[in-house]
Amino acid sequence: MPVEVSIPGPLRPFARNQSRVALETRAATVEDALAELWSLYPGLKDRVGTEDGRIRPHVNVFVNADNVRDLDGMATRLPAACEIAILPAISGG
């Protein structure tokens, strides 16, 4: 099942400066796919998620056009081919 993950600019140094990472995966859920991404690029894990495993509050994860917070969160099932986008939320000051 081809899954591509888009990597936000500030985190690309932890993914060999790639903007997109293709996962050769059989991941069924967002959680499975991200676990695979973390195993390839461990530096992403602690920046996207907190120490206790939650996605950081000002980070959004989309499957195609849908925010997983509006679906089943990390348990959201992946369609046959999709893009997972990790994006910083609109926040700041």
Next chain:
Amino acid sequence: MVATKQVSVKDGDVLLLVGTMKGLFLFRSGSARRRWEMGGPHFPGLSVYAAAYDGRERRRRLWAAPQSMHWGAELVSSDDFGRRWDRPESPRVKFPEASGASLANIWQIAPGPPEEPDSLYCGAQPAALFESRDAGKTWSLNEGLWNHPHRARWVPGGGGLCLHTILADPAGRGRLTVAVSAAGVYRSEDRGRKWASRNKGVRAEFLPDKHPEFGQCVHKIVQHPSRPDRLFLQNHWGLYRSDDGGDSWKDVARGVPSDFGFCMAMHPHDPDTVFILPIESDGFRCTPEGKLRVYRTRDAGKSWKPLARGLPQKDAFETVLRDAMSLDRLDPAGVYFGTRSGKVFASRDEGRSWELVREGLPPVVSVKAAVVTLPKRRRRAA
């Protein structure tokens, strides 16, 4: 793309690490401290509440704690004054998964005691102490403080529940003193294994019981290496001195326009000299009467004198936060502070006169001064 300007630091330079809400700026000057060159911003867009210079053991290492609202806080270092920052794949400071906690920010980076030149401490939000025994390569959570039975009842102050001050004992007794907002002062006698609150005499104006065992909102404590049992404390209402290492505290707020304030800084050579910057009140967190005045005691708090020459004295409604004042160790000592309005002021005569070093910076949250000694082979410039 933000362009980051670098500075060339020379042996004997005074270096100011100015942490702001939008990045870290480095100022350097020769020992005369008449002209300042500015570098930065490093980590543009990220807040930097804590920075430090570690010149022990021939190191010339900068530490900083950039915090991203999106990607979290981390501890980074540079051995070439910010040209390259070492940012490990796995963040140096993080809570154990079993703790259920997540690092929100780092408020303090402090050296260990003189007999342990490779030890470093970090103060975190949520309030916790992290320690390194190998010059910052590896870090661990101080379990003694984290498991203290009081911790569940600590409450956050306006800035969050943070451990913001760490004083390692200069006398080699294994004593460690920390301050937490809003929990108060805690002290360990055994290098951090066991901890006890040390708030006797410090009032908590915002609680029904004004003198609880803990729960005080201590803003800053300072200590002089030559008199390790004497501490000064700037409280959320209250200005105190302790002569017994924090076992008891005496009010020394005589001659100040307000005993509310955040910052406090110790003179490097005189244990009786301390600098503060009073703030009107917790309701109006600005300088009293619209006058920007540093106050200094030279008699251990018996009296305080305003220092205003060169500082704005009309419509100057400024705020200086808890870590935004620092001294260098030259003689006479330089005094430096930064404001929430993005100004940095400096005095090269221990506060007698002041000059504006820079304005227009993002809000300043921390200022740390250091005198740089470079190894001989690198003395031309780094």
